[in-house]
Amino acid sequence: MNIHAIREQFPILHQEVNGHPLVYLDSAASSQKPRSVIDAVKRYYELDHANVHRGVHTLGSRATDAYEGAREKVAKFLNAFTPEEIVFTRGTTTALNLVASSYARSVCGEGDEIVISKMEHHANLIPWQQVAKATGATLKFFPMGEDGRITVEDAERTITSNTKVVSITHVSNVLGVVNPVKEIAAIAHRNGAVMVVDGAQSVPHMRVDVQDIDADFYTFSGHKMCGPTGIGALYGKKSLLNGMEPIEFGGEMIDFVDLHDATWKEAPYRFEGGTPMIAGAVGLGAAVDFLQDIGMDNIDRHVKQLSAYAYDKLSVLEGLRIYGPGRDRAGLITFNLEDVHPHDVATVLDSKGIAIRAGHHCCQPLMRLLNVSATARASFYIYNTEDEIDLLADALLQTKEFFGHAIG
Structure with a gap:
């Protein structure tokens, strides 16, 4: 994989920010x-x-x-059984809300369970909170180890015959853990539940086979995988999609309309009322082509190597704490620098042309579990290099020394 040749294809990377060459380490956001x-x-x-x-x-x-044509590309990319199992949405958030509002509200009731984890992005937490409130179902959470991992054994103990929905992120956008979604799906199905997977942080980086995972629903966003903003997709098994009611109504999602009633087209079109984001779908199809030309296995290998390299470089910095597992993690490092607020860290790094994320990362319950209000996060993708991680480490050392003198 020729990283230099790949970088040449990204016009935005060839600029200076605050007098320094841009080092973009925020791909988990976009x-x-x-x-x-x-x-x-x-x-x-x-x-x-x-x-x-x-x-x-x-x-x-x-x-x-x-x-x-873009729908067909996405279907092949995820190994869906048919393109009709791909619903275009505005992104992961819209897709998860669609499943929660259309599917879960119709199957959940008093005494039923919805099982998720405490590491979920708000987009995979709040919709299920609303379903539980509306239906009387109970929201349950997988136990997490000290490193943030969820074990298959914990999944076995948490999912029961009362569970109707299991929804979990494939890759945590804070901890960098890769959850065992295939094994959890098997447990969910043995108990009569459906499996929903938030693939926002996995689809851009690794080969995803929804049939092998046996996910009932799988979601992702185009803008995290080199595509445009405002476009993403929901994969759903055709039998499930066709049994769901649409939650938006209007043109093109209908089969027959009279003055007092209407019927719907089959999936996916019943969920795509109105004029869709056509240009976004075209761009998403082009992004799929681009990633497949590089090879998802190559991307996965490169990002994991960068993550391990970053872990080694940053874990030796005195006063810097890394959250989540060790070197074996997805392509991000979430950390805090002792006695320095993450926003201050990000501001100093930005002055050196280095873009990272600082905040709660749309995971406030997880922040409270970690006993912090916010963290800093550096995330890596196909266009990043070890040299850029060296620059990050040097900048963090300078930040630590600057604030150390200021505090002293």
Whole structure:
């Protein structure tokens, strides 16, 4: 994998920020976009734009072909059984809300359980809170080890015959742990529950096979995997999707309408009312092509190597605490520098051209579990290098020395 050649394809990386070459270490929040994705969206608007599934004219046919072609690419990328199992959404948040509102509210009731973890992003916590409040179901949480891991044994003890839904992140956006979703799915199914997976941090970095995992629903966002913002997808088993009611109503999701009633198209179209994010889907399809050209196994290997390298570099810095497991982790390091607020750390790093994330990362309950109000996070992707991690380590050492003198 030629990292230099890959970096050349990302125009945004070739700039200075605050007088320093940009070091972008915030891909867990949103990845940068390669020229091929930018050009695909530009070309669509310049040559092919029209509404989809409506007109019989040439531009309408081109737009529909591009939109449905992107669905086919995503289906193959995830190894879905059929493209009809892919629903385009605004992203992971919308997809999880769709499953919670349409599926879970119809199957959950008093005495039923919804099982999630304490490491979940708010997008995979709050929808289930709302389902529990609306239906009387109980919200349960997997136990977590000191390093943040959830074991298969803990899953066996937590999921019961009363469990209707299990929903868990594939990769934690704070701890960097990779959860055993395939094994948890098997336990859920043995107990008659469905398995929902938040793949926002996994799909960009590793090979995901939804049939092998046997997930009932799997979600991800395009903007974290080199695609545009405002586009993502929900994978759902066709039998489940076709049994769900839509939660948005309007044009193109209908089969028949009269003045007092209406019926719906089959999935995925019943969930895609109105004019969809066509250009976003086109860009997402281009992002899938880009990642597959590099190879998901190559991406997975590179990001894990960077993460291990970063762990080794940062773990020896006195006064710096890393959260989550050791070197065996996904492509991010979440940390705090003793006596320095994460926002101050991020501000100093930004003055040196280094972009990291600081805050609660949309995981406030997890922050409280870690006994902190916020953390700093450096996250890595296909365009990052070990040299950039060296710059991060040097900048953190300078930050520590600066605030040490200031406090002293």
